[in-house]
Amino acid sequence: MIQSSLTNEGIRAGRYRVRSLMKEASLVCCQPGPHKYKIAKSEHIEVPNILSRAFNVSQPNHFWCGNITYVWSGSRWIYLAVVMDLYARRVVGWAL
Template identity: 50%
Template sequence: MSDVTRSCYYAQRPRRRTPDVERLRLRSRVSELFPQSRSSAGSRRILSLMREDGEQLGRFKVRSLMRELDLVSKQPVSHAYKRAAVEKLDIPNTLNREFDVPAPNQAWCGDITNIWAQGKWHYLAVVLDLCTRRIVC
C-alpha cells in the first residue's frame, strides 16, 4: 500500500475530457431565460421558469450554472431619502402653545409622518381640532 490518501488519489486522477451535453443544454437554457427578465431574475426565479418548461433540477444547480456564466441578478436599489438638516420656520406661530381652546373649529393643528408598510413609504397626515381633540381629516 502506498501512503497516498484517497482524496489526493481522486484529485490527481484525470477528469472527464468529454463535455457534459446535458449541462451545456442547461447552461444555454439559463442564458436564454436570464435576459428575458432584464437581468433581474435570480436562481429561484430561473428555476421556476425552467420547471414550468418541464426541467427537473435543483436551485443549487441553477445557481452554479449562473456562476459559470457570470450571471448576477440586478435588483433595484431602494431610494435613499434625505432628512432636512434645518427646520424651516416659514409659518408664524399664532397658537403660542395655548392648546386649550374654548370652542370647536377655532384652532386646528396637524402633523405628517412617514410609515414604512407593504415595502414602501406611506405618508400619514392628521389634522386635530384642539377643542374636541378629534381628528378633522
Template identity: 55%
Template sequence: MTEAELVSKQPQPKTHRAEQRERPNIPNRLKREFDVPQPDCVWCGDITYIWAGKGWIYLAVVLDLCTRRIVGWHLSKTMDAGLVVAALDKAYQLRGKPQNIIFHSDQDSQYASVIFQQRMWRYKMKQSMSRRGNCWDNAPMERVFRSLKSEWVPKGGYQSFIDARKDIGSYLMGYYNYVRPSMEPWAIASNCGRKP
C-alpha cells in the first residue's frame, strides 16, 4: 500500500457492550447461524444514516444470508416504520413472494412496530431479533453498511437526496451484488446454490 501510495479508509474499531436480553415476544431465532444452505430462507435487515444535502437520510437494507446479496432496500428522509416496510416489500416482490422466511434484525423500534409485524404475518415470515446491544448478532448487516460507507459514500456525503438514491442504488444492486468480491470467510464457504 505504501509503494502504491494507498491509504485505508477503514474506520477505527468500536467497543460494544454486549447484553444477553432478548425481546420476550420476538426471540433470537438466528443465533449467529450465518451459514444458510439455500436462498430465501433467512433475510437480515438493518437501518443506517447518511448525510445528503443539509441533513441525514436513512437507508434500510434487506440481505439474503445465503447468497450475501441485497434483495431489497429503501431510502427515506424519515426513519419511521414505513422505511423498513418499504425495503421488505421490495425484497418480497423482487424475490417472487417467497414463503417461510426467517427475517432477522436488531431491536430497532421500526422492526418492533405493529405495521412491520403485520407484514411479517401477511408474508408468512418468522421474525427474529438480536439481543439488545449485541451488534455481532447481526454482523452480516453491519458488514454491508461498513463496506458502503468506507468504500463508496463520499467523505462529505451527497449533494442531494436524489444523488444519494441513484448512487447508493447503483452500489447495492450493482457493485455490491455482482462486482465486489466477498472477502468474509462465511461468504466464501457458503454452500448454497446461488441465484442471479
C-alpha cells in the first residue's frame, strides 16, 4: 500500500526501502488473521442426506452433488458454485 502510494506520486521505492522508512517512522505492518470457518454441529433439518455417502452410483444423471466456496480475488470475495455428476465424475455446471 505504501509502495503503491509512493509510486502514484512519482517516487520510486522498492519494498526494502519502504521497510526501512517504516522502521524509521515506527510504523508496524498489521496483517489480518486467518479466516475462521464455522463448523456444522448437526445436519440441516430441511435438507436430508439421501445419498448417505454412497458415491459409487450405477447410472448417469441420477445423483448430482454440489459445493459452494469462495475465493479471494485481491479486492473482494468471489463465490463459486459447482455441480458435479457423480457417475461421470465431471462438472455439470458452475457459476461465479
